[in-house]
Amino acid sequence: MRQKQTLSAGFIILSALLFSACNNSLEGDLNSNLPPETFTVVDTIIRIGDDRLTSQVEISWWADDPDGLIAGYEYTFDSVTSSTGKWHFTTANDTIFLLPTPPGADSIDFIFSVRAIDNLGLKDPTPASLTYPVKNSRPSVAFTAATNNPVITFPVIRFYWQGSDPDGIENLSHFECCWNDTTQLPYKIEITATGAIFEATDLQSDFPLCKVFLNNNTVAQTELMSGLALNDSNVLYIRAVDNALAISPYAASYTLFVKKPVSTFLLVDGYTSGGADVVDFYTQQLAAAGITSVDTLPVFQQVNGAYTQLSPDNISQSRLFALFETIVWFSNDAVNSLSLGERSLNDFFNQNGKLFMSVYVSSLFDEQSDFLDFTPIQSFVVPEDTTLLLTDTSSIVSLQTGYPDLRSTSFLGIVRPFNIASGATSLYDARLVAKDNATLSLSGWNGISTIMAKKKNNLGETNFIISTLEIHKLNGLLNITGFFEEVFINEFGL
Structure with a gap:
């Protein structure tokens, strides 16, 4: 009986303590949100002359937040101190960029800056920055063989080609081609063309102008092309031009004889x-x-x-x-x-x-x-x-x-x-x-x-x-x- 009284008293005391604890709220000042810290994978790139990077570069970054989570990043190639600079949001930790050299220049330094954003929207006030020394590379172009490659033809001529650029295909601007003589003003062809049909406009002329049909288009380009010679051997020359206006050497087609029709x-x-x-x-x-x-x-x-x-x-x-x-x-x-x-x-x-x-x-x-x-x-x-x-x-x-x-x-x-x-x-x-x-x-x-x-x-x-x-x-x-x-x-x- 005495034992039961002792247990009852202990239970009452414990309940009182628990009730008292439940009535006490947390006290003190709430810590303010700390900003994230952003890092690039490397902090310095030293390359000069021909050892500079190509215009297509892969950039990686990461961040740490002492009191939260990373929700995303913003990056820019503009000045981080400028109020007009444009920041671009991403959730990725890396991206491949095409850093085009300005027309007429063969090299440039790009400053890349990136800042992390935490789950409360707070941005890194000290973005990570890295300078990328870039050198533009010359493009190239080569003729590609068709199913049939006639060596004699009437004046409807088809050629195919393929352009490339070490800085990425996006860095190509256009092609330029000419018949037989590379000293003449070249004919400009848009970069999406991988071939064309050249058709003489005047079958009575020995040197007719040509209509140019890009790819499989049924409508010719507005501008006509000169330089074709009938009843003679012909070579088509083509070169690639990139966005920095770097020009490839001319590639030459095989030689074909173009016959002049004598009748209908x-x-x-x-x-x-x-x-x-x-x-x-x-x-x-x-x-x-x-x-x-x-x-x-x-x-x-x-x-x-x-x-x-x-x-x-x-x-x-x-x-x-x-x-x-x-x-x-x-x-x-x-x-x-x-x-x-x-x-x-x-x-x-x-x-x-x-x-x-x-x-x-x-x-x-x-x-x-x-x-x-x-x-x-x-x-x-x-x-x-x-x-x-x-x-x-x-x-x-x-x-x-x-x-x-x-x-x-x-x-x-x-x-x-x-x-x-x-x-x-x-x-x-x-x-x-x-x-x-x-x-x-x-x-x-x-x-x-x-x-x-x-x-x-x-x-x-x-x-x-x-x-x-x-x-x-x-x-x-x-x-x-x-x-x-x-x-x-x-x-x-x-």
Whole structure:
């Protein structure tokens, strides 16, 4: 019993003490917020002459706060004592800066200052500062190879290049280029350009001005460029200029011969080899029909596996074809020719150009390709288990008034007649022979036999005639000149 009384008394005393403590508040003065202290990773940089830093530098900093947290930083390259200086806020501890040298100078000292801000918004009253001795570096530029790099071309020329600068690509200002002579006033090109098409404006001049299309732009620059020489070898020179006006040495392109067109009529030789005799055939027959002035483009000619006259890309090839009003395209490889034509004849047709195409179609042609979309052909006729042949005396029968019947002079083991596209008109059927692939027996073919057709443009004019037989092999009746007259004089209106 006595023990219980003792415990009760102790509990009462302890409770009283605790109650008394809870009623006492903290006393004294609250400490004021102390500012943070800011530091750069190094406190001094000593570099002189060529040992100075490049214009692109990485700067790091840190800070300490004795009674709080660091919320961020402000930095400036202006004077810290100036009331007009601009401070820039960041939460980062490092940043890469491009410190541009003023135009005309090759070196400068930049004073970088940084101050920390604590979680209560108090700023370091003594910012950390560091001087960066910077030297501008010369930029550089080099030509880059395209898919095709023609050494002979008509005056639509494409080049690509790549500029660089040790101080960072942002330090580049522009490019300057000139044709053939680096002592002339250079042509200025904006820094975003990595290539351009140069197109002559006057095909009658030996030294025409050029339109300049930057990158893949369809609209030329306002200013024209001089210096190009037709029927002569040409070199394009280019140099880079940076924001400090430092200039790279000129880089020289490979040499290419730029042909001066002699006409508005182009023969496109699509043979990979042996096309010279076919060129002679067309030249002679066109002359007999009254067309005596033509240009020639062996578009798939190669030397050491490289195309010598095929344009670098579809855009420049399309502009080149658009230099002409009429094109005769002949080839023993329909895949290459129709593929290129589909990708590069838009400009030509948009300028009301007229095309005659004679391409041999073999069994290798991909029926799923879209090469036929621009032609009068909807699809090819491919009989099941049957091969269609043309003998060396087969008749090519005219389906339209004015076109003479023709006759084959060669045996062809594979012939591809076709279904015409909507709006197209059949011009010729061939008397074909059908070979049963199982029994090898031969019989006359009674199916669709169209081997030549035409289509018209929006003006109602015939602008495209195509034959899947090679025309120079259809002069068995010695009347092919009459065919040329009908096509080019009466149909095309030349």
